[in-house]
Amino acid sequence: MSTILEQTMLVQPRKAVLAMPEYHPPLAGRDALRLDFNENTFSPSPAVLRRLQQLTAEGLTIYPEREPVERIVAQHFGLERDQLLLTNGVDEAIHLVSCTFLEEGDEALICTPTFFMYDVSIALMTAGLKRVQSDDSLSFPFERFLAAITPKTKLIIVASPNNPTGATVSREHLLAIAAAAPQAVLMVDEAYFHFHGETTLGDVGTIPNLIVARTFSKAYGLANLRVGMLAGDARLISYIRKVSSPYNVNGVALAVLPDAVADEAYLQWYVEQVRSGRERIFAALEELGVRTWPSAANFVLMDIGPRHKELCAEMHKRGVLLRDRSADPGCEGYVRITAGVEDHVNRGIAALRESLAAIGWTPAEGRGRA
Ligand SMILES: Cc1ncc(COP(=O)(O)O)c(C=O)c1O
Numbered sequence: 001m002s003t004i005l006e007q008t009m010l011v012q013p014r015k016a017v018l019a020m021p022e023y024h025p026p027l028a029g030r031d032a033l034r035l036d037f038n039e040n041t042f043s044p045s046p047a048v049l050r051r052l053q054q055l056t057a058e059g060l061t062i063y064p065e066r067e068p069v070e071r072i073v074a075q076h077f078g079l080e081r082d083q084l085l086l087t088n089g090v091d092e093a094i095h096l097v098s099c100t101f102l103e104e105g106d107e108a109l110i111c112t113p114t115f116f117m118y119d120v121s122i123a124l125m126t127a128g129l130k131r132v133q134s135d136d137s138l139s140f141p142f143e144r145f146l147a148a149i150t151p152k153t154k155l156i157i158v159a160s161p162n163n164p165t166g167a168t169v170s171r172e173h174l175l176a177i178a179a180a181a182p183q184a185v186l187m188v189d190e191a192y193f194h195f196h197g198e199t200t201l202g203d204v205g206t207i208p209n210l211i212v213a214r215t216f217s218k219a220y221g222l223a224n225l226r227v228g229m230l231a232g233d234a235r236l237i238s239y240i241r242k243v244s245s246p247y248n249v250n251g252v253a254l255a256v257l258p259d260a261v262a263d264e265a266y267l268q269w270y271v272e273q274v275r276s277g278r279e280r281i282f283a284a285l286e287e288l289g290v291r292t293w294p295s296a297a298n299f300v301l302m303d304i305g306p307r308h309k310e311l312c313a314e315m316h317k318r319g320v321l322l323r324d325r326s327a328d329p330g331c332e333g334y335v336r337i338t339a340g341v342e343d344h345v346n347r348g349i350a351a352l353r354e355s356l357a358a359i360g361w362t363p364a365e366g367r368g369r370a
Pocket residue numbers: 037038088089090091092115159162163189191214215216217223227228
């Protein structure tokens with residue numbers, strides 16, 4: 001007679017699931033100033049908060065209706081209704097795109113270091129993930145990336161600005177990549193678009209294999225509601241829509257989204273806070289002799305060297321969370337800090353000064369801005 005444990009072992013997941021990498025962001029214990037996850041550090045628009053007050057008990061009992069909100073959001077971004085799909089964050093969007101377009105044996109292409117969820121979703125579908133590593137400048141390795149495209153390449157994902165580097169890829173280079181791989185989907189992840197300003201959203205519809213992903217988690221401050229979008233050629237989006245659950249976006253997110261996109265003044269205010277905060281973080285780190293990389297996103301990556309863990313621990317003692325990116329390829333000793341509203345940036349910089357002093361950091365250890 002076999003035990004329950006032995007019987008359970010008879011059930012095995014797909015080989016791809018056993019082989020896929022695990023992503024373990026902290027899922028508890030973030031009760032501090034959150035400069036670790038590139039979220040909005042403050043609040044969504046007041047219009048969103050007002051709409052939340054109007055939600056009713058009955059409203060929560062209804063399956064969410066995505067369609068009318070997709071119409072509003074599509075119109076806001078100058079897209080046709082069938083060129084847009086709302087998703088449960090860009091995380092789900094990556095998953096849906098991988099499931100829709102990748103077969104076992106296909107190749108997919110990303111640069112590294114980049115957002116880890118690409119690895120996870122692609123590994124589920126194919127073992128054919130090719131990674132093109134950035135050099136020490138952490139800029140996008142355009143020539144080598146282009147050279148890595150083959151006839152088997154079916155999905156290419158590029159984040160611009162990239163996470164965790166903050167590096168951007170020009171529209172010209174993105175269009176060259178799309179043209180070099182007409183058999184592949186090029187997904188441009190514009191999660192951090194607002195802090196940069198350059199986009200390929202206007203090319204949706206004219207570039208047949210382009211899909212642009214945007215999130216409402218960052219500048220709009222809705223990370224907890226889990227909502228993002230995919231924009232692309234209507235035919236491609238129709239395939240992804242087939243794969244998506246009809247109720248992938250919750251009704252609370254759908255209720256507030258029209259208010260969030262309409263309040264452009266608030267969005268602009270928050271983006272300005274981040275941009276000036278980012279410059280102040282750069283200036284402080286330069287003065288402290290800490291090497292950084294140019295960033296067009298709402299964060300700055302810094303090189304702390306062997307004492308990266310000590311720095312994060314000292315910051316935590318002072319009530320500020322940073323993200324240690326040392327496990328990312330080519331990022332040993334690198335730590336990321338989010339830029340938020342003025343007061344949060346000030347607290348982050350003050351804690352950085354104290355923490356670097358506490359670990360005995362001297363400017364001589366640093367190598368300045370890359
Ligand atoms: C490049 C990039 N894409 C997507 C996401 C996830 O976005 P969402 O919250 O919409 O799932 C992140 C989150 O950090 C990110 O850095």
